[in-house]
Amino acid sequence: MSSFFNASVGKKFLVSVSGLFLIMFLATHLTVNLFLLWGQESYNLAAHFMATNPAIKIIEPMLALGFLLHITYSAWLTFANRDTRPQKYAMVDQSETSSWPSRNMFVLGSLIFIFLVLHLSNFWAKMKFGDMSYIDYNGVMVQDAYTLVTGKFVIWWYVIIYVAGAVFLGLHLLHGFQSAFQTLGLNNQIWRKRLTVTGTVYSIIIAAGFSIIPLYFIVNSFIN
Amino acid sequence: MEIKLKIWRQKDARSQGSFVDYNLSGVSGDMSFLEMLDFLNKTLIESGDEPVAFEHDCREGICGSCSLYINGRPHGPGDLVTTCELRMTRFKDGDTIVIEPWRAKSFPVIRDLIADRSAFDKIMEAGGFISVGTGSAPEANSIPVTKEDSDEAFDAATCIGCGACVAACKNSSAMLFVAAKVSHLTLLPQGHAESAKRAQSMVAKMDELGFGSCTNTGACEAECPKGISLAHIARLNREFLKAGFRG
Ligand code: HEM
Ligand code: SF4
Ligand code: FES
Numbered sequence: 001m002s003s004f005f006n007a008s009v010g011k012k013f014l015v016s017v018s019g020l021f022l023i024m025f026l027a028t029h030l031t032v033n034l035f036l037l038w039g040q041e042s043y044n045l046a047a048h049f050m051a052t053n054p055a056i057k058i059i060e061p062m063l064a065l066g067f068l069l070h071i072t073y074s075a076w077l078t079f080a081n082r083d084t085r086p087q088k089y090a091m092v093d094q095s096e097t098s099s100w101p102s103r104n105m106f107v108l109g110s111l112i113f114i115f116l117v118l119h120l121s122n123f124w125a126k127m128k129f130g131d132m133s134y135i136d137y138n139g140v141m142v143q144d145a146y147t148l149v150t151g152k153f154v155i156w157w158y159v160i161i162y163v164a165g166a167v168f169l170g171l172h173l174l175h176g177f178q179s180a181f182q183t184l185g186l187n188n189q190i191w192r193k194r195l196t197v198t199g200t201v202y203s204i205i206i207a208a209g210f211s212i213i214p215l216y217f218i219v220n221s222f223i224n
Numbered sequence: 225m226e227i228k229l230k231i232w233r234q235k236d237a238r239s240q241g242s243f244v245d246y247n248l249s250g251v252s253g254d255m256s257f258l259e260m261l262d263f264l265n266k267t268l269i270e271s272g273d274e275p276v277a278f279e280h281d282c283r284e285g286i287c288g289s290c291s292l293y294i295n296g297r298p299h300g301p302g303d304l305v306t307t308c309e310l311r312m313t314r315f316k317d318g319d320t321i322v323i324e325p326w327r328a329k330s331f332p333v334i335r336d337l338i339a340d341r342s343a344f345d346k347i348m349e350a351g352g353f354i355s356v357g358t359g360s361a362p363e364a365n366s367i368p369v370t371k372e373d374s375d376e377a378f379d380a381a382t383c384i385g386c387g388a389c390v391a392a393c394k395n396s397s398a399m400l401f402v403a404a405k406v407s408h409l410t411l412l413p414q415g416h417a418e419s420a421k422r423a424q425s426m427v428a429k430m431d432e433l434g435f436g437s438c439t440n441t442g443a444c445e446a447e448c449p450k451g452i453s454l455a456h457i458a459r460l461n462r463e464f465l466k467a468g469f470r471g
Contacts, residue, residue: 004468007427008397008437009461013468077437081395084329084436090230090243091322093296094394097446103394105439179440185462188455 008080009183011073016183018070019176023202025063026169030209037216040146044135048142051127071113078106102175108168115165122152153217162214170207177202225251225317229264231276232324237334243322253313257300258283258290260312277336283308285449288384291391292337293324298388298447306386306449326387328396330434341387343433344401350429351422352405354415373411380408382450389444389452395436400444402426403456410463420467427464 004010035046050056094103101108126132127145134141152158177199181187187195226249234241248264255263258280265275281287290307294300300310315321323337331339369377383404390398406423409415415422431437438457445454 003424003428006431007424007464008431009427009464010468012437012461013465077439081397081436081439084396084434085327086329087327087333089293089296089324089327090232091296091324094392094443097297097392098394098441098443102439102441175440182440182454182458183438183461185458185460185465187458189453192454 008077011077012183014069014073015077016180018066018073019180021062021066022070023173023177023180025059025066026206027202030206033213034209036146036149036213040135040144041137043146043149044142044144045137047145048140051143067116071109074106074109099175101171102179105172105175108172111168112165112172115161115168118161119165122158123149150217153214154221156218159214159218163211166207166210169210170203173203173206174200225249225253225312225315227251227260227315227318228320230320230322231337232333233276233336234325234333235335237332237340241333241336251312253311255312256283256308257292257294257310257312258308277338279338280308285309286384288386291326291339291341291387293326293391295322298326298391299386299449303446304449304451306384309449326391328390328435330396330398331387331390339387341385343435344385344387344398346433347398347402347426347429348405351418351425352409354409355418356414367413369412377408377411380404380411380452380456383408383448383452384450386449388447388449390435392443392447393436393438394441394443395439397438397444398430398433398435399438399457399460400448400452400454402430403460404452406460406463407456410459419463420470423460423463424467427460 005014032046032050035043123145126148127143132143132145133147135144136142153162178187178192178195181191181195226247229246229248230243231246232241233244246264248260248267251260251263258278261276261278268275279289279291281289283290285306285308288306290299292299292307294307294310299305299307301314302310325331325333325337326339326341327333328339330343331341334340381404383401385401387401389400390396393399406419406426409422410419440454440457442454445452
C-alpha cells in the first residue's frame with residue numbers, strides 16, 4: 001500500500017476523496033445556515049440539533065481529518081509540481097487552453113484556509129468555549145447562536161470577508177468538483193459534460209447561498 | 225512578408241542559453257513553419273553563422289519530433305496541428321514570433337530548440353508493451369474486439385509521443401502521454417492481462433523521472449496535436465486505483 005500513496009495518482013486520490021467529503025459537508029452546512037433566514041428560533045433549533053446529534057461526535061473529527069488530508073496532500077503535490085520546470089518559458093499563453101481556477105487551486109485553497117481560521121475563531125470557538133446566552137424553547141435550553149451570527153453580519157467588513165470566502169469556495173469548486181471525479185477515474189467523454197454542468201450548478205449554489213446570508217442581514221440593518 | 229524572430233540559442237546541455245533576435249524577410253504564407261526555419265538557416269549559413277538546431281523528421285504530423293514552443297503554446301497557434309503542419313499564413317507581416325524548446329526538468333535542452341525527450345522511452349520501457357511470445361502473426365479474426373473498444377484504442381494509439389502535453393502542462397505532467405499508452409493497450413485483449421501492473425509501473429516511472437502530477441487543468445488535451453482525450457487519463461486513474469485496491 002505504501003507504493004500506492006507514494007505515487008502521484010495515489011496522493012491525488014486522497015485529495016479527491018477528502019475534497020468530495022468536504023463537498024458533502026458544505027451542502028449540509030449551507031442547509032443549516034439557510035435557517036438563519038427563517039428567524040431566530042428556526043436557526044437556533046437547527047444548530048442545536050446539529051451540535052447535539054450523536055453522529056456529530058464522529059463527523060467533527062472526520063471533518064478535521066478531511067481538511068488535514070486535503071491540505072497536506074494538495075500542498076505536497078503543488079510544491080512538488082513547482083520544481084518540474086526550473087527554466088521557465090519566456091512567453092506562456094494558457095488563456096485558451098485551461099481555466100483560471102484550474103491553474104490557481106492552491107491560491108484559492110490558501111485563501112479558503114485563511115477564511116476558515118477566521119471563521120472558526122468567529123463562531124465555532126465562541127460556541128464551544130465562549131460565554132453564550134441560552135434560550136428556553138419548550139423546556140430545552142438552546143444556545144443563542146442566532147444572536148452571535150447576526151451580530152457579526154451587520155458589520156460591513158465581516159460581510160465582505162464572508163462574501164469573499166463564499167466566492168473563493170465557488171471558484172475552487174468550479175474546477176474541483178469535476179476534477180475530483182476525474183481523479184477517481186469516474187469520468188469519460190459523456191460524463192465529463194454532465195459533471196461539469198453539475199459542478200457549475202453546485203459551485204454557484206455554494207457561492208450564492210453563503211453570500212446571501214450576510215448580505216440579507218446587512219441590507220436588513222440598513223432598511224430598519 | 226517580414227517577420228521578427230526571437231529564438232532560444234543554447235550551445236549544449238551544459239551551456240547557459242539566451243534569446244537571439246532575427247529579422248527575416250521574404251517569408252511566404254505557403255511556407256510551413258519548419259520551411260520558414262530552413263529558410264532562416266539558409267540565410268544564417270550563407271552569412272557564415274551557426275544554423276538554428278531544431279528537431280524534425282516526417283514533416284507530416286506523424287513522428288512527433290518537431291517539438292517547438294511558439295508564442296507561448298506548444299506547436300504554436302491553432303488546434304490539432306504539429307509544428308510541421310503549421311503554416312505561415314497564421315502570422316502577419318511584422319509579427320514577432322518567440323520560439324522556445326519544450327521546457328521541463330525531465331526534458332533537458334541539449335541544443336538550441338532541441339529538448340531530449342528520451343524520458344518518454346524510459347516510461348515505455350517500464351510497461352508500454354505486452355509480454356507475448358512473438359512468432360508469425362496470429363489470425364486477426366480469432367480474437368474478437370468490439371468496434372467501440374477498437375475505435376477507442378485506435379484514438380489512444382494515435383499519440384505520436386511529441387511531448388506537447390508535458391510542454392503545455394503547468395506541472396510538466398506526462399499523464400496524457402502515459403494515459404494514451406495505457407489506454408491503447410488496456411482496451412485490447414492482448415494488453416488487458418497486464419493492465420494493472422502496467423498502470424502502476426508507468427506511473428511510478430513517470431514520477432521517478434521528475435514529471436509532475438496531474439491537476440486536471442486540461443491544457444494537455446487542448447494542445448495535443450492528435451486530440452488525445454482526458455477520458456484516457458480517467459481510464460489510467462481507474463486502472464491505477466484498481467491495481468492499488470487489489471493489493
Ligand atoms: C471546504 C473546503 C474545500 C473543499 C470543498 C475543497 C474541495 C476540493 C476538491 C473537490 C478538489 C478536487 C480534487 C481533485 O482534483 O481530485 C480540490 C482540490 C484542491 N484543493 Fe480543495 N477544497 C477545500 C479546501 C481547500 C483548502 C483549505 C486548501 C488549502 C490549501 C485546498 C487546496 C486544494 C488544492 C491545492 C487542490 C488542487 C489539487 C489539484 O489541482 O489537483 N482546498 N479541493
Ligand atoms: S498525448 Fe498528444 S501531446 Fe502528448 S505526446 Fe501524445 S500526441 Fe503528443
Ligand atoms: S516532423 Fe514529424 S510530426 Fe512534425
